[in-house]
Amino acid sequence: MTDTLASHADRELNKGEPLIEMTGIGKSYGAIRALRGINLRVNAGEVTCVLGDNGAGKSTLIKIMSGLHPHNEGSLKVDGEDLTFSSPRQALDHGIATVYQDLAVVSLMEVWRNFFLGSELTSGRYPLAGLKVKEMRRIADEELRKMGIVVKDINQPIGTLSGGQRQCVAIARAVYFGARVLILDEPTAALGVKQSGVVLKYTAAARDAGLGVVFITHNPHHAYLVGDHFIILKLGGTALDKTRSEVGLDELTTQMAGGDELTELSHELGR
Amino acid sequence: MTDTLASHADRELNKGEPLIEMTGIGKSYGAIRALRGINLRVNAGEVTCVLGDNGAGKSTLIKIMSGLHPHNEGSLKVDGEDLTFSSPRQALDHGIATVYQDLAVVSLMEVWRNFFLGSELTSGRYPLAGLKVKEMRRIADEELRKMGIVVKDINQPIGTLSGGQRQCVAIARAVYFGARVLILDEPTAALGVKQSGVVLKYTAAARDAGLGVVFITHNPHHAYLVGDHFIILKLGGTALDKTRSEVGLDELTTQMAGGDELTELSHELGR
Amino acid sequence: MPTESSNRVTLSLSNRILARPEVGALVAAVIIFIFFLSAAPAFRSAESFFTVLYQSSTIGIVAVGVGLLMIGGEFDLSAGVITITAGLVNSMLCWNYGMNLWVGALVSLAFCLFIGFVNGYLVMKTGIPSFLITLGTFFVLQGANLGVTKLVTGSVSSPDISQIDGFDSLSAIFASSFKIGPVTVWITVIWWFLFVALAAWVLQRTRTGNWIFAVGGNPDSARAVGVPLIRTKIGLFMTVSFFGWFVGMHLLYRFNTLQAGNGVGNEFLYIIAAVVGGTLLTGGYGNAIGVAIGAFIFGMTSLGIVYAGWDPNWFKAFLGVMLLLAVLVNLYVKRMSTARKVG
Amino acid sequence: MPTESSNRVTLSLSNRILARPEVGALVAAVIIFIFFLSAAPAFRSAESFFTVLYQSSTIGIVAVGVGLLMIGGEFDLSAGVITITAGLVNSMLCWNYGMNLWVGALVSLAFCLFIGFVNGYLVMKTGIPSFLITLGTFFVLQGANLGVTKLVTGSVSSPDISQIDGFDSLSAIFASSFKIGPVTVWITVIWWFLFVALAAWVLQRTRTGNWIFAVGGNPDSARAVGVPLIRTKIGLFMTVSFFGWFVGMHLLYRFNTLQAGNGVGNEFLYIIAAVVGGTLLTGGYGNAIGVAIGAFIFGMTSLGIVYAGWDPNWFKAFLGVMLLLAVLVNLYVKRMSTARKVG
Amino acid sequence: ACSGGGKEATTDDSGGGANAAGSSGYTIAMITHETPGDTFWDKIKAGAQQAAKDEGVTLKYSNDPDASKQAVLIQNAVDSKVSGIATTLVTPDALAGSVKAATDAKIPVVGFNSGIDQYQQLGALMYFGSDETVAGTAAGKRIADAGGKHPLCVIQAAGSVALEARCAGVKSAVPGTENLQVNGADDGAVVSTLQAKLSQDKSIDYIVTLGAPIAIDALKAMEAASSKAKLITFDLNTEAAQDIQDGKIEFSIDQQPYVQGYMAVSSLYLYLKNGNDVGGGKAVLTGPSFVDKDNIATILPFTKKNTR
Numbered sequence A, B: 001m002t003d004t005l006a007s008h009a010d011r012e013l014n015k016g017e018p019l020i021e022m023t024g025i026g027k028s029y030g031a032i033r034a035l036r037g038i039n040l041r042v043n044a045g046e047v048t049c050v051l052g053d054n055g056a057g058k059s060t061l062i063k064i065m066s067g068l069h070p071h072n073e074g075s076l077k078v079d080g081e082d083l084t085f086s087s088p089r090q091a092l093d094h095g096i097a098t099v100y101q102d103l104a105v106v107s108l109m110e111v112w113r114n115f116f117l118g119s120e121l122t123s124g125r126y127p128l129a130g131l132k133v134k135e136m137r138r139i140a141d142e143e144l145r146k147m148g149i150v151v152k153d154i155n156q157p158i159g160t161l162s163g164g165q166r167q168c169v170a171i172a173r174a175v176y177f178g179a180r181v182l183i184l185d186e187p188t189a190a191l192g193v194k195q196s197g198v199v200l201k202y203t204a205a206a207r208d209a210g211l212g213v214v215f216i217t218h219n220p221h222h223a224y225l226v227g228d229h230f231i232i233l234k235l236g237g238t239a240l241d242k243t244r245s246e247v248g249l250d251e252l253t254t255q256m257a258g259g260d261e262l263t264e265l266s267h268e269l270g271r
Numbered sequence C, D: 001m002p003t004e005s006s007n008r009v010t011l012s013l014s015n016r017i018l019a020r021p022e023v024g025a026l027v028a029a030v031i032i033f034i035f036f037l038s039a040a041p042a043f044r045s046a047e048s049f050f051t052v053l054y055q056s057s058t059i060g061i062v063a064v065g066v067g068l069l070m071i072g073g074e075f076d077l078s079a080g081v082i083t084i085t086a087g088l089v090n091s092m093l094c095w096n097y098g099m100n101l102w103v104g105a106l107v108s109l110a111f112c113l114f115i116g117f118v119n120g121y122l123v124m125k126t127g128i129p130s131f132l133i134t135l136g137t138f139f140v141l142q143g144a145n146l147g148v149t150k151l152v153t154g155s156v157s158s159p160d161i162s163q164i165d166g167f168d169s170l171s172a173i174f175a176s177s178f179k180i181g182p183v184t185v186w187i188t189v190i191w192w193f194l195f196v197a198l199a200a201w202v203l204q205r206t207r208t209g210n211w212i213f214a215v216g217g218n219p220d221s222a223r224a225v226g227v228p229l230i231r232t233k234i235g236l237f238m239t240v241s242f243f244g245w246f247v248g249m250h251l252l253y254r255f256n257t258l259q260a261g262n263g264v265g266n267e268f269l270y271i272i273a274a275v276v277g278g279t280l281l282t283g284g285y286g287n288a289i290g291v292a293i294g295a296f297i298f299g300m301t302s303l304g305i306v307y308a309g310w311d312p313n314w315f316k317a318f319l320g321v322m323l324l325l326a327v328l329v330n331l332y333v334k335r336m337s338t339a340r341k342v343g
Numbered sequence E: 001a002c003s004g005g006g007k008e009a010t011t012d013d014s015g016g017g018a019n020a021a022g023s024s025g026y027t028i029a030m031i032t033h034e035t036p037g038d039t040f041w042d043k044i045k046a047g048a049q050q051a052a053k054d055e056g057v058t059l060k061y062s063n064d065p066d067a068s069k070q071a072v073l074i075q076n077a078v079d080s081k082v083s084g085i086a087t088t089l090v091t092p093d094a095l096a097g098s099v100k101a102a103t104d105a106k107i108p109v110v111g112f113n114s115g116i117d118q119y120q121q122l123g124a125l126m127y128f129g130s131d132e133t134v135a136g137t138a139a140g141k142r143i144a145d146a147g148g149k150h151p152l153c154v155i156q157a158a159g160s161v162a163l164e165a166r167c168a169g170v171k172s173a174v175p176g177t178e179n180l181q182v183n184g185a186d187d188g189a190v191v192s193t194l195q196a197k198l199s200q201d202k203s204i205d206y207i208v209t210l211g212a213p214i215a216i217d218a219l220k221a222m223e224a225a226s227s228k229a230k231l232i233t234f235d236l237n238t239e240a241a242q243d244i245q246d247g248k249i250e251f252s253i254d255q256q257p258y259v260q261g262y263m264a265v266s267s268l269y270l271y272l273k274n275g276n277d278v279g280g281g282k283a284v285l286t287g288p289s290f291v292d293k294d295n296i297a298t299i300l301p302f303t304k305k306n307t308r
């Protein structure tokens, strides 16, 4: 697993080097202001965790990084260069690969086609060059198995997979192609314990290979297992911004929930 | 909160009385056999938790209970009556309300319309009777606030809400209208700690009001907080079927993950 | 937790008005209206205005039904020929068997509703897209109109029915007109307004309307929460047939005789009216008043070109440009309404 | 963990064949073919078969493009009139300015591609559904065809160009035929097969094909993973225009003259062919060979009725029934293929 | 209910002596550029069918307004190895190839309705019809004689070569002629479009409609616009004939479609059976003839039988 990653990773990456720097980023959807004044750095070889309540603006934040929506305010620097992405292609060309919460896959297409969509293997560069179908099938199957996902038929439309299986395909794809920066939007939400473990391992492996990782989650436990830097969003603004050395799991949980709710809840529910 | 539930709950419910009984249930999608030989009882006043890996068949199981897909094998008894639902309307008429993982809402419709869809409040029974729009708006807003969800405008299309907010609306709706049996498919997956807590409290309240609850989740911690009965599915079959008294959180976690993976992982990740 | 009001928004009144689906179409209609007022002197009279309204009403009545159906996520390509079918059934039955026209009109209504039912039933039961099913019915009706008329009357137009019993009362209902000063007002205009108002009420303020939006926006989700998907959709197809029948009655009682080959092509005018009026082609969004404005834009443009006396060879080209302009204005207004920032 | 193979499936060969999108259409085509073989004696000759193939090819060539576009999630209603536009531009330019026909043909090609580009550009930039944008271009081209022809030639048909330089070589490419025994084979049939094969290859075996499926199935997701959405869609519109131009050239060089008002209505035949051939109306699913079979079904049905000598008044009714049957058979086969259980 | 105006008792006037279809062994294909459902073409068909019946011929009728598809239909007939082909030649250049294929296959071809100038050159043996331009000019002359300055020529199918030719004929006699396009498939739209035109241009003194049903619509529009223009029309149907008798329509230019259909089939029959050449190498004209107050009384009964 780590081999794949290391082999795909950019050799030029130096740990700690800033890949993405956001300063004062803000974003409005028409009349709705989803994000304001966000500062965030993604460093090579580190995992930046973004946490926050529902609707806090986490997905919006990563959509800006990955070129899906342009930002309205602030500046976005990639490798030191000031940029506003106008399409995801641009972001991908800067080596930023993303797994979206709600834009993962094209339901009607086969699993392996989804896996390679946008990064197909062809036997040449001319427009009519054939796809390397066999190879693509093999790789897709292999990569999914590594995540513990055995799809019944790699040729079935991805829409017939379960929600979690779809998510796995999207993650496996991003990891497989993620060259410099890997962005994961709640990757473990729909996953079982085993699959979550695999994703976390991948995340760690990506970090160790020198990639910058942005990890969005609701689960402070998962975040704390891999994170180097933690940001909590609240109502579109930053509520906490600390490195691993400055913050413990307890504080993180408390901050996320406004109190150690789970324990409290357990009392309340009387079990 | 409990008031609302109690006021909506069926007074005839007796704790422990079986509401739904499945025996030997099986289901195939064309050539793919998603489920086989499942036995499951939903009792009034109890929470039945269904756990399992991705693709294990959890969603398929509840789609059978809620009338979305008919089953191919086995028998389904509701209130002692042998039935095969041919539409969700039938299931709803038997008091079975469901929150689906992937079929939650109609994106283009306003939040409050989504909330009341299929159970609109009208000022009379004749076909052209006006909707009680004001009241519906008020109730929807109220119920969402109770879950800690403040939408910016109750009239905005629900498609503009964040993933978690949408999920909350669907849950609030099912709880509000759930008369006898409440089925929740991974309700907490997309939710933050606080919102998850609210959902768990709702679940407990529903149980206390005498409803039968089916709770699907990947999270054994959440399951153990509210569950009375635990079923683990694996590749379409039953891998574990025990009551709360027979099983502990540890065994549940172990069974789910094939080993206490999270701890192990924590070692492996070296943190 | 910070105060919640920090990013809570209250939309200003003007924004809320701009956000309504019919406003874009209205603005486009006003622009085109002003344009023709200045370009075509003959357009500047109440008579002309009511001629335009009449023309719009014959498109607009069926378009109301088609709009509802499209909001519900389906198409009906047989909506144009069914108007002629309706009239032919009525006139030939009565002429051949000497029935009272009222009987024929009711039989024709039942027949049209039946066709709507068949359309809906086939779409729901087979899962074949309505575009195809109704294309089939479109062809079948078109052929049957011609074949049966030829068989019954020996020619390709229906017999004159103005001497048969019941003609007067029926034509008073479907095809009368009255004068206000020099202006002739056709009753179809009144009917059109009534139907639009009714449809607007149903869509926005009734349970049925809610269901129509839902089955168009996301049929699976709608079904999952217990909306009677099949019933709602079949009902919509029957509504379209009803309005088709209504316009068929108008044509029959206004012209007394019908050409069996007519009606073809109008199905697209209805769709155009609906879409220009802000209805989403993919379903789930739209509004009855918008559809009415769409029909009005179409009527105004097609007659306005004549009032302006432009070269008839270019007629279609003008129509196309107007259509694109209307859609663009509509879009621009919609964009404006969401782009405006608050505070 | 139990063995994974427990519910792993390997589809049998027959099932895998049945699951291909074009098989349903193929079965329908065979049934209709056998039907006409028995119903129409005149149908039972190689000559008739190749006349049917010719008729199918003139629909089928454009339908290939329209099919690709529909898989890519868009419509083009201007695909019918653009054939005439292509021919008119070529013939009138050369006739009026005394150019070599080759120059005219290339100018016409550039013009058609430009129209395709404009269609695609407007659709992508404004976000207005392609149904509406291309309806606009449809009207504009229809009007311009008539208006310009009237202006240049004074009549509604284009001048005879068979005496102008370059005619022979062009008509050899676009409109020649050769004999195999008593059978006339038109070159369009050959071209049609070539284009279908090419499109099938592109769709299934190239990166571009992958993108076409993706932009039709879920444009947002496709864009998110870096598929060049705008470029792909504009390219598809231009492909349709190219095929429209090609058929336009055939018409011009076969008939030497064109009626400016023609071509209207064909856009739906293309869509019908695509959908009968298994293309999803909402995009993201389909196949070039299926589209070809769809065109063949249409050609066979429309001529078969004539060969069978049925009452022409009922022509459309027969056509409608055949269409519905073809779609139903297609559906039935598809159902069969997924319902079959394994093990 | 007892009601007037219904179906009248019909007498079967097919008479005795009619042959069974196909009893002479000939199959004749008739191919036209009809847009389905037109009363004019219905009469051509009626004539052809009567001839087929009278002569024991099997008739195969097919039609398509699109020239390229009409060409395929001719090819169709050739493939079916019919004994003879009767076709309209509205777009002679476009049909030349197919007609040649027919003559190459030794199938006799007869032209009718349109193509009077080109039929010989294409290889058709005989021709029955009128000439659209001549008919238009004749109508125009009569308008000019009556003092018309500004006629409106109403085209109900955009881009139709035949209809354009009629209007061009009218214009050649009365230069002030203006064309108008209407959607012939929608009577309501025809009326309002005409109404709009009449109020836009009050100087219109004649309306020329190119089909009988359009004439009926035009009457409604003239009434609504209180126009004083006079109405003339091409072709006939029962209502239009009645309106001529009532003086609402000045006159109709009739080209006797029934005769065209009848003669096209009969001439082929005679040629096949007997080698006859009807017309002696020249086109046989079936029009234009004028139907007006003077001769309507004799013609009116025939229109009711769909033969005029």
Ligand SMILES: Nc1ncnc2c1ncn2[C@@H]1O[C@H](COP(=O)(O)OP(=O)(O)OP(=O)(O)O)[C@@H](O)[C@H]1O
Pocket (backbone or CB within 6 Å): A029, A032, A033, A034, A052, A053, A054, A055, A056, A057, A058, A059, A060, A061, A101, B159, B160, B161, B162, B163, B164, B165, B190
């Ligand atoms: N397209 C849109 N139009 C209007 N408002 C939007 C749109 N997308 C998001 N929003 C709003 O922006 C806010 C932030 O949404 P976002 O999806 O970023 O939240 P999130 O933190 O990802 O939530 P979750 O954890 O539930 O996924 C929400 O209030 C949402 O309603």
Ligand SMILES: Nc1ncnc2c1ncn2[C@@H]1O[C@H](COP(=O)(O)OP(=O)(O)OP(=O)(O)O)[C@@H](O)[C@H]1O
Pocket (backbone or CB within 6 Å): A159, A160, A161, A162, A163, A164, A165, A190, B029, B032, B033, B034, B052, B053, B054, B055, B056, B057, B058, B059, B060, B061, B101
């Ligand atoms: N419509 C369908 N057609 C074919 N196969 C399907 C369909 N729906 C589900 N399946 C298959 O059935 C199996 C069970 O799916 P299901 O959605 O029930 O899993 P799940 O337990 O809910 O998984 P998750 O936790 O990821 O949501 C999967 O292998 C899936 O591929």
Ligand SMILES: [Mg+2]
Pocket (backbone or CB within 6 Å): A058, A059, A060, A101, B162, B163, B164
């Ligand atoms: Mg999110």
Ligand SMILES: [Mg+2]
Pocket (backbone or CB within 6 Å): A162, A163, A164, B058, B059, B060, B101, B185
């Ligand atoms: Mg699931």
